[in-house]
Every structure is written in C-alpha cells, then in structure tokens.
Amino acid sequence: MKKALKPAEAAEMIPDGAVLLVGGFMGVGSPHRLIDAILTRGQRDLTIVNNDTAMPDRGVGRLVCAGLVSKVITSHIGLNPVTQQKMIAGEIDVELVPQGTLVERIRAGGVGLGGVLTATGVGTLVAEGKQTIEIDGETFLIEKPIRGDFALLACERADYVGNLEYTLTAHNFNPIMALAGETVIAEPHHIVPLGMIPPDAVKTPGVLVDHLLERAH
Amino acid sequence: MKKALKPAEAAEMIPDGAVLLVGGFMGVGSPHRLIDAILTRGQRDLTIVNNDTAMPDRGVGRLVCAGLVSKVITSHIGLNPVTQQKMIAGEIDVELVPQGTLVERIRAGGVGLGGVLTATGVGTLVAEGKQTIEIDGETFLIEKPIRGDFALLACERADYVGNLEYTLTAHNFNPIMALAGETVIAEPHHIVPLGMIPPDAVKTPGVLVDHLLERAH
Amino acid sequence: MDAKEIIARRVAREVRPGSLVNLGIGLPSLVANHLPQGVNVFFQAENGVIGLGARPPEGMEDENLTDAGGGFVTAVPGAASIDSAMSFGLIRGGHLDMTVLGGLQVDARGYLANWMVPGRMVPGMGGAMDLVAGARRVLVAMVHTARGESKIVPECTLPLTATRRVSLIVTELAVIEPTDAGLLLRERGPGVDVETIRAATAAQLITPEDAPEMVLA
C-alpha cells in the first residue's frame, strides 16, 4: 500500500539534473500540481521528455519558461515560442523526435528492448548520425530506448496499491511513461479504496507506481 | 457498422494455407466457436500462431489433432503430446519462440516496426541463424515481425462498430493479434448497442476489427 | 469561394465510407465540414481519440477531450480513447486509411516537406513524419503558391518529412498525382485552364489534354 504524498514531498525527491518523463499532450493529461511543486522548489538543469513543450503558461512549458530546463526531448515546440527563443539563444538543447518514434523509444526503455526499428524518419534530418539496418529489403532507423530518472504522470483514478485509470485524451504518453521511470510518481484526480477499480479497468498496474500524490483539496 | 456473421460464414472466408493468429493461452481466451467452424469446414495446410498448442481436446489443439495444421509458431507445446508426436514424425513444422518475443514480434508486425531487438534468447538455440546487433555494449537478437492473413480473437463484449473489451486472463494475445491480422474476426460473448462501451473501456478500437461473430445461442 | 474552401471541398470527396481518417490542423481540419450527412467515417486525432466529433456547445467542454491542436472536441457514439502507443501503432502499422496534411513543398518525386523552415520556423515534426511514413493514403492539401512562388517544385529545398511518395496533391488550381512517370495533372480547379496551372507550377507536369474540372463536395 502506498501513502499519498504532498506535492512538496514529491518535488523534494527530485534532484537537480534529473531526467523527467512528463505525461501530457499540450498540457492535457499533465501532472499540473507536481509541476507547480517543482516550480516552487526550483530544481536546475532538468531534462524534460514530453510530447511537446505546451505553451508558456501551461504544463511543462512553465518549467521551460522558468529556466529550470537545460534539455528537452520532444516532438513539437511550435506553440511555445519561449522554447524556440531559448533554443536559438543556445540556452536549451532541443532533441526533436517524431511523435510515434518518441513513444516507442520510451516503451522500449520501459519493456527492456534494445531499440526501435522504424521507417519513420528514413532519408530525413532525423536519420542523421543514426545507424540504419536493412531487413528483408526495407531500410529502418535504429532508434535508442529512452528512460527517465522519474516519470511524472497524471491519471483519473488510483487505488492505494497504485493501480491507475486514465480518461479520454488525457491518456497520451502517461501509460507508456509509467514503464520507463526509475521512480514513478502519479498524480490522480481521485484516490479510491482498494478493490474499487476492477482488474479489467486497470491500465497501469500498481507494481509500476512508486508514489501517489494526495488528492487536490 | 458491422453485421455479425454466423460461424460457418466466417470459416468460409479462410482459404487453405492461411496463416492464422489465434488468441488464447491454454485455450483460455480462444475463439472456440470459430475453431469449431474451421474443424467443420476442414481447411488444410494452416499455419497457426498461438501462445501454445493447448491440449488435444481444447482450443487450437483440436486443429492440430485434426491434421489441418502444417506449421505452428508458438512458445509451448508441452501439454499437447499430439503436437510433439507430429513434430517428431515430420508431419508438422514447429517454430518455438520465447513467449515475450512472440508477443513483441506480433506487435511489431501490427504497428509497423521492422523487428524486435531483444536480449531474450541470446546465446541459446533460439539465436541460431539470427542476426545480432550490439547497442551501447549490449547484444540483442533481431527478431522478425509476424503478421497473419487472419486474426481470430475471443473477447468479452463488442459493440457493432467492433470495439472490443476483454476480461481477466482471457486478454492474453488477443489485443496484440488484433493489430496484426490482414482480416480480423472477433468472437464476443456479448454484443451490445452502440454507445454502451465507454471510450475508456475499449481495448481494441473497432477500426481494427473487420468482422464480428454472432452471439452464441 | 476562396482557395481553402475549394481545397477542403475537393478533399472531402476522397473520404471513403467506413474509413479511418486523420486530419491535420489548419486547412486539413476544414475537410470535416464538407462530408455528406451520415457518411460513416471515423476521425482519429493522434493525441488519442478515434471518433472525434464536433466542437462541444459552450459550457460543455471537457478539459480531457481535445484534438491534436488542443481545441475542445466531442466524441461520437462508438468512440475509443487510446494512448499514444496505440495511436501511433495505428498510424505506423498501416491501419489509418488516409491522412490529410498541409504542405510547404511537394516535389517531382512526390516527396513532401512540411515541418520546418531552417533558421526561420522550427516547430518540430509532431506526428507528421509518422503519418507520411505509415498512412495508407497521404493527401497533401495546400494552396498552390505562397508569396507568388510555386509550392510544387522540382526538388524540395526544405527538409523532407519522409522519402515516401504522397498519394495525391490537392490545391485550389489542380489535383495532381505523383506517379512513376512524374507529376500527373488529374483535374483542373474550377474555371482554371491548363496553362494557368503550368504557369503556377515550378515542377514539370504531365498534362493530359482531357483533364476534367474538379467536382466539389
């Protein structure tokens, strides 16, 4: 059974320089209270892995704007001009990864695969400096697995074992990132007693989750 | 919307020599009425991809015993002595694949990856004749994707769009095989009206499913 | 009728009943407004919903149900919510019948560039590279020229999105199909003659005498 943490307690665990896998797509399905707590604590030199850098005032975009982030691994920065400005100014390192490749690289890191063989990006800038392999006459890029020191997830419901349910477009990267964080912290909207989530409804089994954030008050 | 087929109509679609991905683990979660219909029709020279060959009187084991199968790709034949006898007699070709590798190979086939890079099987008989690759100092086998002409699935509930729900240990290979069949036929226990399965409960989206089998009478 | 409406209405006629379609943000998203009533199409948004519906009435928005651009949407009966791995599994695994994308350039080989202008605009590729690599049909919906320059060029000068030939290019002036022989003029825009199309197209064009005028939805 897992005791639910206060946001400040969770943020306390994260050191400067940590690699954070953060769920969310344009901030939808991001752990907003955890992000608040990190902003308060003010870690430096973070690496953020997220689908996008959201907007300056939303989701992981706020961490970028606050200057806490030295690197992002992401598929899209188009709606956060601050990420682009910092990239051009050399203040932040941006690794752009096709969205499907990004989620598979995280999955590979989480399920113990050596990499991802994908046709996406072959013949483009994405392929530069990467090994390719020919299989049955087709060419594939070899993309490396991604893991994080922490996975910071948002979810709809949790029980005290750590089983998680997600809803609608707030799933996005969360269930996959749950596999690939050394320490996994989930921020649920609701926490329910043990036995309330039927086994078939569980999308992230509690064995993957290290800590729950307490409910919002 | 999909019209539900009678088992005989579904079996009629499958030609001799077809490669069938069949859900189930020791027969649990296998499409038993579809298997019945294939036994009645009596296709020859089938290739069966399944976790195991179940038992002689159960699941895909019955297809093997009836002599309809010329090849199986599977992780376990230990509880079906008929598979072993036919293998020794040279009547059936058996490709043994580690269970985790099998499910990832089918997933790779279904989601368009070029193969699977896995540590499982390195240095064993499974590695014979296979390419290996070194990534960051670790050795991985390159395992090829698997696809089927048909995926034959069992599920708990479906709606007429073809959205599927599974239950308990009857999930097993079904949700993954749904991705990798050229034609996908699902055998549900119940079919419910459109809108009865909440979006968050859907495990196989209907766009993957070509045909539903009518309910048992 | 403005250029964008012509394009959206022509592309709408490419949408086949019962298919799964992904519409990019911007111009491509307008296509949904021009489908015949009752046509049974599922729209996918790559952030995780199959069965995307219209914008909800004011006050009925849900923060967890948005499209890939972050705009509020609804879900149709029979919709499914999926995570990013499933979403891109569908895209990369060939389960998406059609994608409609905007374009910066398309060249004589049929290659698309649509994700960055070096030094000026680097939003990132998002899901575009996966969509072009994986969708069964790739339609480019774009105005024919930008700042007086043709967007249909002998060879892309902007970074490529993929080295896969797109299926069809639809502009307000023409419908063009990339083929082994080169770019083939299939249809003329409303009231547009072949000479006008040639003059507005930097790439070489094969122009059959009898290319008909496009029919709009």
Place this chain on the structure above:
Amino acid sequence: MDAKEIIARRVAREVRPGSLVNLGIGLPSLVANHLPQGVNVFFQAENGVIGLGARPPEGMEDENLTDAGGGFVTAVPGAASIDSAMSFGLIRGGHLDMTVLGGLQVDARGYLANWMVPGRMVPGMGGAMDLVAGARRVLVAMVHTARGESKIVPECTLPLTATRRVSLIVTELAVIEPTDAGLLLRERGPGVDVETIRAATAAQLITPEDAPEMVLA
C-alpha cells in the same frame, strides 16, 4: 519433510514484502503455501494477472481466470488483468522483482537449462527465457539430483535457457550462489553436512567451513 517441502519453505524466505514475484509451475508454485500471513506480495502469472490468489472454492471457478498452467485461481483486491505484451513488458523491462523457476541443470557459470531434453522432451520455453533474461532476481528451485545424477554440473549439457547467471540455487541439500569466483555454498540443508553436498554435486563448489544450516519458513 520431503525434499520439495524443504525447498519451497526455504525459497519462501527469499520473498520480500511489497515485491512482484512470478512462480513457475510445479515445485516453484508450492512456495506460495509457505509465506507468512499478511506479507504484502503480488504474484504475477505470465498469462496476464497481477495479484494471483488461491484456488477458488469448488463451484466458484471462472473459466477466464487461470494461472499459467491453466489451473483455476482467484484474484486479490487490487489485482490487475493485463495482456501478454504488458505481462512480458513487466518481465523483460526489469519490473519483476523475482522469478522462481524449476531446473534441469545449472552449471558452474550459473547458467540454467530448463526447457528441453533433445530427442526426449521438447515442451518449448514458454516464458522461461524471458523470465531468466529479465527478472531482477532469478531463483532456481530444484531437487539436487535426478536419477542419482547431480543437476549441478561443470557445464550444462542440455540447451541453455539464457546466458545470464542466476541469482540463487535452492535444493533440499544446499543453498548455492553463483559468483564471479564460482559456485559458493551459502547454506546446508537440514541435517546435511558439507561432504554430502560435495558428493552430490558434479560442479566444483566453494565450501566455507562455517556454512550454516538453512532456516525454513
């Protein structure tokens, strides 16, 4: 007390509170009977359940809730049902704290052979290769000798399950840990002296003078 009970009771003491454990079929499955009351362990069955419970009372079996051997089981509160991709994702991704497997041979390198006897018994590897490659701790639970021959050998003559050193070997005669220096005798069986262990072991054994007698659960 027979050999199997000694082994099961000794292995039970290796099970750590709060951990995720996979027990193989046969001898390893007996371990569950010897855990202290109230110890908070989740058992995984690779066919797709986390939180495996005891056999159900007669008449309360469910055809869709079985263990990997096909036997009826129950699920504990907080259980999760998962598909085979998630199940082996947990195993191969390093999320499984411990697996207990039977063995045919273990050799001086700590390599296990447990999936076939060429020409005599070819059940297939099932999940064994994945378990040995991926679990954090791999325990081999087996009787020390078979038909009078030692199962602990200088080098496996049977096909290997993996080329990864197992964590611990538990027999009715000894607890042995494979180390860089070789096989190290950690504990003696109840009432067994070092000479008896040496005589029953074909591989070279490092035998500290003070190896204690095993304590059973």
